[in-house]
Amino acid sequence: MPADVLPALTVRARAATHPPSAVCTCATPDRVLADRPDGTVVRHGGTVAKAHAPGTDPVELSRRLAVAAHADLSGVLLPPLSPTPVDLHGRLVTCWPYGTPVDPEVPEDAPWEAAATLLARLHTTPPSTLPAGLPPMRGPAKAARAIARLRAAGPHPAAAPVLRAWSGLPAWARAEAPMPGAGALCHGDLHLGQLVRHPALEGPWLLIDVDDMGLGVPAWDLARPAAWYACGLLPPDEWTRFLTAYQQVGGPAVPPEGDPWAALDVPARALTVQTAALAIAKSVAADRPLDEVQQAVVDACDRMAAVPPQLKPGDAK
Known part of the structure; x- marks a missing residue:
């Protein structure tokens, strides 16, 4: 991804975790969880910010986010922190709670x-x-x-x-x-x-x-x-x-x-x-x-x- 997007994505993850002016006490350092052409994911504390693939349709993504946040799918899909994606240097970005993944080593x-x-x-x-x-x-x-x-x-x-x-x-x-x-x-x-x-x-x-x-x-x-x-x-x-x-x-x-x-x-x-x-x-x-x-x-x-x-x-x- 463009070099300027990754730092901005990290800032976005921090802002979703706590106000920018607050002193960060998160025990987990900033971490890039994925960086591929189809999506980049950054973690800060208990929040992850995802930059979706270039060209992602904002209307379709918003509808998918609305489904993920729907009450009928509580306990099935991880809900986003906001159902509305934001534009960041030409990439749509969403924020989510961090979840512990399946351990591939076990x-x-x-x-x-x-x-x-x-x-x-x-x-x-x-x-x-x-x-x-x-x-x-x-x-x-x-x-x-x-x-x-x-x-x-x-x-x-x-x-x-x-x-x-x-x-x-x-x-x-x-x-x-x-x-x-x-x-x-x-x-x-x-x-x-x-x-x-x-x-x-x-x-x-x-x-x-x-x-x-x-x-x-x-x-x-x-x-x-x-x-x-x-x-x-x-x-x-x-x-x-x-x-x-x-x-x-x-x-x-x-x-x-x-x-x-x-x-x-x-x-x-x-x-x-x-x-x-x-x-x-x-x-x-x-x-x-x-x-x-x-x-x-x-x-x-x-x-x-x-x-x-x-x-x-x-x-x-």
């Missing part, structure tokens, strides 16, 4: 059941009770952007199977057509990094990051763990914990029992392709080979291209 404690339960509550919240005008969930659009980034990165021997797998997906999964039956409130980018604990708010875990939230196909929110499981990157017992918890609380993305893959196959394929495309693009940019995990995702794309996806009504090619 995978055996991963809160799969909590993630599944939160998703089910999100998916079963009637959109009619929420602020009007919520935009579509951006999952397919993010997958399409990953493919565009792959194509712009230049030649790579692993690109061909990824592009073949992409071409076999239905138009809606490539963001080339509306999502079929897109009537559920969806997170749009679910992974364990999107869960935090905040002791002052309801529930032990809450979902964060509303940038991709909107109306869509709820199976998309299960697609990343499903893809990891299918690629051999998520142990079967962890996948079973996640899926079973989602089914037990009435999540609508999959049947309550039986084979879930008719609903999950297309989204899981799309997330596999997205992951592989980004891995290759980053590999080209850094001039380094794919690592073992990245190669496993590319290999999965190669296998997918040989087996047609399980299409449902509305999954026009």
Whole structure:
């Protein structure tokens, strides 16, 4: 991000924590939690300030913030400190309470059941009770952007199977057509990094990051763990914990029992392709080979291209 934005973002986080004239007694020093093209996050004390991606639509972001602050989603989504983003050097900025994330160093404690339960509550919240005008969930659009980034990165021997797998997906999964039956409130980018604990708010875990939230196909929110499981990157017992918890609380993305893959196959394929495309693009940019995990995702794309996806009504090619 531009050099002048990061200091200003830190000032914004401090101002949201206490008046600028006050003596800061926060035990936690200023810290950059993330600094990527799609968002930069700075922490000061118990507050984080996020600069959203360049070009973020202010109306759509405001509607997503209003949903995060809505009473019907208390205990599901971390609410913003203000539902109105501010412009900071051309970037939209929002402020949030700081929450403790999932510890990646302790995978055996991963809160799969909590993630599944939160998703089910999100998916079963009637959109009619929420602020009007919520935009579509951006999952397919993010997958399409990953493919565009792959194509712009230049030649790579692993690109061909990824592009073949992409071409076999239905138009809606490539963001080339509306999502079929897109009537559920969806997170749009679910992974364990999107869960935090905040002791002052309801529930032990809450979902964060509303940038991709909107109306869509709820199976998309299960697609990343499903893809990891299918690629051999998520142990079967962890996948079973996640899926079973989602089914037990009435999540609508999959049947309550039986084979879930008719609903999950297309989204899981799309997330596999997205992951592989980004891995290759980053590999080209850094001039380094794919690592073992990245190669496993590319290999999965190669296998997918040989087996047609399980299409449902509305999954026009």
